[in-house]
Amino acid sequence: MNNFEEFATYFVQNVGSKEGAVSPAIVQSAAFGYGSPETAEGIFDGSVKKPLYARMGNPTNAKLEGILAEMDGGVGAVVTSSGMAATTLATMSLLKSGDSIISIGGLFGGTYSYFSETLSRFGMGTKFFDVDEFEAIEDAIDETTKIIFLESVGNPNMRLPDIRAIADIASRNGIVLIVDNTITPMSVAPIELGADIVVYSTTKIISGNASVLGGAVVFRAINGGDDKFKTERYEEVHKFIKKMGKMALIANAKKRAMRDFGMSASAFSSYLTLLGLETMPLRMDRVVSSVERVAMALHQKGLNVNHPSIDGHEQNARYTAQFSKGCGTLMTIDMGSQEAAYEFLRKTELATITANIGDSRTLALHMASTIYSDFDAETRKFLGITDGLIRISIGLENPDDIIEDFIQAAN
Numbered sequence: 001m002n003n004f005e006e007f008a009t010y011f012v013q014n015v016g017s018k019e020g021a022v023s024p025a026i027v028q029s030a031a032f033g034y035g036s037p038e039t040a041e042g043i044f045d046g047s048v049k050k051p052l053y054a055r056m057g058n059p060t061n062a063k064l065e066g067i068l069a070e071m072d073g074g075v076g077a078v079v080t081s082s083g084m085a086a087t088t089l090a091t092m093s094l095l096k097s098g099d100s101i102i103s104i105g106g107l108f109g110g111t112y113s114y115f116s117e118t119l120s121r122f123g124m125g126t127k128f129f130d131v132d133e134f135e136a137i138e139d140a141i142d143e144t145t146k147i148i149f150l151e152s153v154g155n156p157n158m159r160l161p162d163i164r165a166i167a168d169i170a171s172r173n174g175i176v177l178i179v180d181n182t183i184t185p186m187s188v189a190p191i192e193l194g195a196d197i198v199v200y201s202t203t204k205i206i207s208g209n210a211s212v213l214g215g216a217v218v219f220r221a222i223n224g225g226d227d228k229f230k231t232e233r234y235e236e237v238h239k240f241i242k243k244m245g246k247m248a249l250i251a252n253a254k255k256r257a258m259r260d261f262g263m264s265a266s267a268f269s270s271y272l273t274l275l276g277l278e279t280m281p282l283r284m285d286r287v288v289s290s291v292e293r294v295a296m297a298l299h300q301k302g303l304n305v306n307h308p309s310i311d312g313h314e315q316n317a318r319y320t321a322q323f324s325k326g327c328g329t330l331m332t333i334d335m336g337s338q339e340a341a342y343e344f345l346r347k348t349e350l351a352t353i354t355a356n357i358g359d360s361r362t363l364a365l366h367m368a369s370t371i372y373s374d375f376d377a378e379t380r381k382f383l384g385i386t387d388g389l390i391r392i393s394i395g396l397e398n399p400d401d402i403i404e405d406f407i408q409a410a411n
């Protein structure tokens with residue numbers, strides 16, 4: 001039984017149209033005529049729902065945004081030029097100088113340097129915690145804390161957070177929780193678990209074949225009654241709540257980030273992403289079963305494999321209880337030394353050596369010498385980057401072929 005049946009129907013039915021062009025229309029225009037001054041005024045004040053200018057959105061992007069919002073039970077979404085742009089949009093639309101972030105778990109390299117090197121230059125600090133440091137996380141919250149940021153699966157340390165428990169901490173303290181769900185779309189439903197904002201790099205499993213760079217941010221609705229966004233901590237958002245009600249976070253993100261930073265997605269990128277979405281449930285189902293199978297086979301051969309499906313993994317119980325639809329395409333192998341890792345990568349005939357993940361093809365990369373080469377030893381240790389660590393993203397090949405190839409590469 002496919003774990004993602006409900007999405008399979010939803011995506012293909014909504015990406016295609018029953019009248020006119022079946023494939024989504026690529027609306028390739030930077031500007032849009034308003035027709036009349038009254039319509040122009042309405043478009044600018046938000047009362048008329050028509051395209052304003054491609055930096056603020058276009059109809060192809062809007063189609064993708066609607067489908068992704070529905071996937072996560074959000075009130076709306078904004079697509080961006082890349083996954084890093086999505087994280088930038090989600091955070092920069094809320095932060096001001098002096099604010100701070102609490103970041104939990106293993107972190108994508110770009111996000112780590114964005115928080116630790118770039119935001120700090122603008123007076124916004126980040127404190128980093130491991131997934132289960134609940135008490136320390138709660139103690140670290142102070143009046144400057146604006147965001148708790150979490151990855152659904154630690155990349156590449158494969159640690160799994162208890163998203164609901166962290167959402168409870170966020171909610172108790174009135175802090176916004178942002179979850180980077182890039183690795184687990186459909187498998188993990190962050191908004192249902194209590195997150196406020198979900199970010200994606202759609203470059204990965206959503207598009208699924210290295211054809212296009214993209215990102216998306218999904219926002220929950222502002223509640224009619226009490227809501228953490230209505231507290232003093234988020235006073236910059238209040239004018240949007242007054243004007244746009246439950247849609248306030250979309251308006252806030254579009255004005256504060258999209259308009260002012262311009263991380264806009266192109267219509268052609270959204271088109272390619274929509275094509276990827278159609279088959280994502282089938283691909284994801286295949287990969288989450290393959291990754292378990294490959295991880296187990298290599299583990300039984302005595303390789304040092306890191307995947308939470310393996311008995312004895314620190315988060316094996318959490319994987320079984322909370323990640324019943326898998327945790328995406330990733331696993332790691334620690335070959336013990338850089339030399340042994342390079343040898344494995346030279347000998348594998350099947351894996352493509354690249355920094356991407358979530359592709360149709362199986363991908364592999366030595367971590368310490370590439371994505372994490374800029375990081376000092378202490379930071380690498382915190383992120384779980386050992387000298388022999390290879391990150392693998394399992395693809396759609398026959399899993400037995402992957403196992404056979406990896407066993408010969410490891411010998």
Ligand SMILES: *Cc1c(COP(=O)(O)O)cnc(C)c1O
Nearest residue numbers: 082083084108180182201203214
């Ligand atoms: C790739 C990735 C990003 C960044 O996405 P880009 O599309 O490359 O900008 C962010 N978070 C995670 C978890 C990723 O894997």
